[in-house]
Amino acid sequence: MEYRAWFQCINEGCGAVHPLNQIIYRCERCQSLLEVRHDLEALRHRSAAAWMKLFDDRYRSNQWPYGSGIWGKKEWVLPNIKDENIVSLYEGCTNLFWAERLGKLLGLSELWVKLCGNTHSGSFKDLGMTVLVSQVKQMISEGAPIKAVACASTGDTSAALATYCAAAGIQSIVLLPKGKISTAQLVQPIANGALVLSLDTDFDGCMKVVQEITKDPTIYLANSMNSLRVEGQKTVGIEIVQQFDWEVPDVFIIPGGNLGNVSALGSGLLMMRELGLIHRLPRIVVAQAQKANPLYRSYQKGFAEFAPVQAEKTLASAIQIGNPVSVQKAIRVLKQFDGVVEEATEEELADAAALGDRTGMFNCPHTGVALAALIKLVRRGVIQKQHRVVVISTAHGLKFTDFKVRYHDKALEFPCRHANPPIELPPRVDAVKAALDKALRERVV
Numbered sequence: 001m002e003y004r005a006w007f008q009c010i011n012e013g014c015g016a017v018h019p020l021n022q023i024i025y026r027c028e029r030c031q032s033l034l035e036v037r038h039d040l041e042a043l044r045h046r047s048a049a050a051w052m053k054l055f056d057d058r059y060r061s062n063q064w065p066y067g068s069g070i071w072g073k074k075e076w077v078l079p080n081i082k083d084e085n086i087v088s089l090y091e092g093c094t095n096l097f098w099a100e101r102l103g104k105l106l107g108l109s110e111l112w113v114k115l116c117g118n119t120h121s122g123s124f125k126d127l128g129m130t131v132l133v134s135q136v137k138q139m140i141s142e143g144a145p146i147k148a149v150a151c152a153s154t155g156d157t158s159a160a161l162a163t164y165c166a167a168a169g170i171q172s173i174v175l176l177p178k179g180k181i182s183t184a185q186l187v188q189p190i191a192n193g194a195l196v197l198s199l200d201t202d203f204d205g206c207m208k209v210v211q212e213i214t215k216d217p218t219i220y221l222a223n224s225m226n227s228l229r230v231e232g233q234k235t236v237g238i239e240i241v242q243q244f245d246w247e248v249p250d251v252f253i254i255p256g257g258n259l260g261n262v263s264a265l266g267s268g269l270l271m272m273r274e275l276g277l278i279h280r281l282p283r284i285v286v287a288q289a290q291k292a293n294p295l296y297r298s299y300q301k302g303f304a305e306f307a308p309v310q311a312e313k314t315l316a317s318a319i320q321i322g323n324p325v326s327v328q329k330a331i332r333v334l335k336q337f338d339g340v341v342e343e344a345t346e347e348e349l350a351d352a353a354a355l356g357d358r359t360g361m362f363n364c365p366h367t368g369v370a371l372a373a374l375i376k377l378v379r380r381g382v383i384q385k386q387h388r389v390v391v392i393s394t395a396h397g398l399k400f401t402d403f404k405v406r407y408h409d410k411a412l413e414f415p416c417r418h419a420n421p422p423i424e425l426p427p428r429v430d431a432v433k434a435a436l437d438k439a440l441r442e443r444v445v
């Protein structure tokens with residue numbers, strides 16, 4: 001069977017189409033974003049049951065590249081890529097953590113956390129970057145004059161771009177807001193040989209510059225306004241449903257910044273419904289930091305209007321974005337998925353991340369934002385005991401040790417309720433015994 005995919009303008013009234021090997025990020029006619037569309041009629045020649053069997057057979061297998069969470073679903077993602085051009089680091093197939101203890105604490109019978117950070121560069125950005133860099137490799141092999149691939153980043157996109165480009169032997173360029181990303185995030189692209197440009201601005205400022213420099217067709221744009229990224233990231237929802245043996249959970253909670261990821265989540269779930277793998281849609285909750293909450297403000301007005309904001313400094317640095325590029329796509333998804341947008345203060349996100357850690361996770365601050373939203377929605381009765389809830393954890397906590405150290409040192413501007421600082425003692429058995437006696441009397445895990 002011939003499967004086909006192409007770029008299409010998201011503006012229904014326009015619908016301009018372009019091939020996937022064209023260097024284009026916005027519609028030339030109306031300036032809207034593009035999305036990748038698939039020939040669903042062709043995909044329907046295989047039954048829903050046969051797709052599920054194929055995806056299950058490939059899942060985590062050693063048959064390169066189909067054991068990857070993305071390339072195991074190749075026909076739904078990038079059907080016309082040649083296997084020799086695929087740049088895969090075995091992304092996806094991440095653990096769906098059963099958050100049994102945290103769920104019980106919150107009065108939920110089923111809480112799950114999808115650990116997207118347990119992957120090559122430590123964040124979900126790998127899911128989209130494998131697709132984008134593979135397509136670039138294919139375009140270069142066809143003679144496209146691409147010299148480098150560039151992105152603006154709050155830290156994780158640049159880490160993913162740099163590692164996939166290094167694996168492929170393609171030069172990467174990353175534009176980072178100076179002093180606004182974690183040490184681990186900064187050192188990743190440096191180590192992988194990216195050209196690292198540190199600009200004295202915020203993410204929105206870097207995004208403006210990268211859109212200008214990628215008007216030069218020899219520098220290809222890797223931000224999620226390039227919908228190839230969304231094609232990879234859309235597998236996350238499909239993979240979660242697969243991990244539930246093809247049953248749809250009731251609620252997804254996902255932290256949102258530039259809003260590419262929630263658009264991707266919705267897109268994958270809609271494709272599953274179109275092709276008959278599922279018959280109902282879950283509810284989707286986007287969680288934003290209060291310091292960078294333009295979507296939350298728009299939601300309060302029923303999405304009747306949207307206004308960018310000046311994002312303020314937040315511990316959730318990867319979502320410190322005031323002017324999200326994918327806002328239109330995200331609102332379209334939220335309208336179809338009975339969407340909710342919730343926000344979290346700095347104290348709420350830090351305490352929620354730490355509470356989750358105490359039940360066996362190791363959360364990044366963005367996952368903290370999602371967990372804080374969960375706690376608030378349970379309290380308000382929007383999420384109820386019988387709901388099967390999945391929180392999408394977007395990065396590994398080890399990328400954000402600065403945040404964790406400051407929390408447990410109580411060096412933040414709020415009480416840090418779950419801080420667990422080390423007890424400093426002289427190296428004497430009696431002192432250690434006395435301290436343990438006291439601590440074990442007082443402490444409940």
Ligand SMILES: *Cc1c(COP(=O)(O)O)cnc(C)c1O
Nearest residue numbers: 156257258259260261366394395
């Ligand atoms: C990029 C990122 C997000 C936000 O995703 P968007 O697609 O920008 O909404 C959330 N958490 C982490 C850790 C990220 O790196």
Ligand SMILES: [Zn+2]
Nearest residue numbers: 009014027030
């Ligand atoms: Zn258009």
